[in-house]
Amino acid sequence: MKTGKEQLSKVSERILPHIHRTPVLTSSLINEVVGAEVFFKCENFQKMGAFKMRGATNAILNLSEEKQAKGVVTHSSGNFAQALSLAAKSLNVPAYIVMPDSAPEVKKAAVRTYGGQITECPSTLKDREEAANRIQKETGATFIHPSNDINVILGQGTAAMELLEDYPDLDHIFCPVGGGGLIAGTALAVKHFGKNCNCIGGEPLEADDAWRSLQSGRIETNKYANTVADGLKTQLGDQNFPIILENVEEIIRVAEDEIKSALRLIWERMKIIVEPSSAVALAAVIKEKERFKNKKIGIIISGGNVDLTNLPF
């Protein structure tokens, strides 16, 4: 699979009719706090509220008509479950979503609203994979991994592509690191569309598997992952790790109070609702702000799906 400039441009063109080209916001107060110019690519305004819509859409569009007719399947309890359901619905494709039976009812309801057909199973990875395998065999549906799939990765990269189209002179683009789909796609976009730009990840200290993976050169896992950034507990995969290893400049780790404080800054000053995961990237910039003084910095705001009755403030 090619991951070059031309390939990324094709992906961007292909998914654009099905997604929002999200706005870029700035805040003079946050610029003052950071001592740099910060440009927020607001994927919280994306369809279904997160960048995952991009990768899900691209992965489905990449299938033959015959395969599309048989549907897609994934296991996820987070934004990708909703993204695949909505993208599939928009393209008239069946979507089978394997969710742990322990997943919050509100998340199951969201998947159902978007037309996803839920199969519940115990919450171990083995149970999830078995359930997904069974659905593949029964329906002929194609399995699409939430982050470790090259078409998903290329789709996620289109957010940074659009940001660089709007602001070609960015020095750095920061994004949060979870399963690795977003940062791998962002790093590819930066490599092919940036001018002297690099890609930097923000990761919770409490779930620093990607930081450790960059040190050791192999995929590390989290024993515990006690972080408010609940979208970032997952680990890298064999598709995205080589891209990250080659193209990501560095990963900066941040503590829980730094994440919460950045989250509050975005909510209070920008008046936008973003997930704690999104604040991890800004927290990383603020933590090392002396190094980024007077730079032009892009930040991918990953999403805005939060439980308003359970906020970390």
Add this chain to the structure above:
Amino acid sequence: MKTGKEQLSKVSERILPHIHRTPVLTSSLINEVVGAEVFFKCENFQKMGAFKMRGATNAILNLSEEKQAKGVVTHSSGNFAQALSLAAKSLNVPAYIVMPDSAPEVKKAAVRTYGGQITECPSTLKDREEAANRIQKETGATFIHPSNDINVILGQGTAAMELLEDYPDLDHIFCPVGGGGLIAGTALAVKHFGKNCNCIGGEPLEADDAWRSLQSGRIETNKYANTVADGLKTQLGDQNFPIILENVEEIIRVAEDEIKSALRLIWERMKIIVEPSSAVALAAVIKEKERFKNKKIGIIISGGNVDLTNLPF
């Protein structure tokens, strides 16, 4: 004081260098809920987080240089205190703010951040007016009322003017009704810049003084005002009431649960932070949605300054 088309255009031109031209957002889900096309003018993204910045700026710019040098004074514990402080600071004008000693510390801190000089007093209207009078005598500062001042009213009207510039074919513009400055300005803008457009107010049933004032033809007050929309507890004044009486089509009253439900819809679906007062206008549209089916509706989102530790969810 003229309040015609030319006057409004001059005001808009005069304040534009000092304020944000705020974006207009839409939500396909909210359009589905309402059964109409809704265009949200996002004054929560305005400087200091509310439309009050427009009126405060215009009122100060309207003063002679000599008067500006002596400063401005108001009594407010809400957004106007912050707006007058920031507008004055930007224009190098001293701002004296009378606040009740019972006002939350966070609001006093915000005024100080924007450079306002606070005088505390007991929270009765009489005490506030006395304190403001004393400051006027001592400093020569000009008193600027938060809503009952024609220059403030004209400034507030520029939000609807911009909205009509962007969407000239709106059938209705809804805004919340508190002290009457926003709705009076909005109604003037609709009269002079709308095509077959009218201005409708949304008001909490719990503080329906403006609705009763339209019925009785004189300024009514609220005995109790037990509403989550804390910006809307104030009453109309002799400057804005005649404008409202002549130019506002109607006021629709909404219950507290309707306000909270509209607020939640905006937060969850649009991913933007707005004050409960802002949700009153959407709640009014939803309440009477059968009447507004398939119409094009503008809504002035008044502001986004909320206490994140004390949310009504």
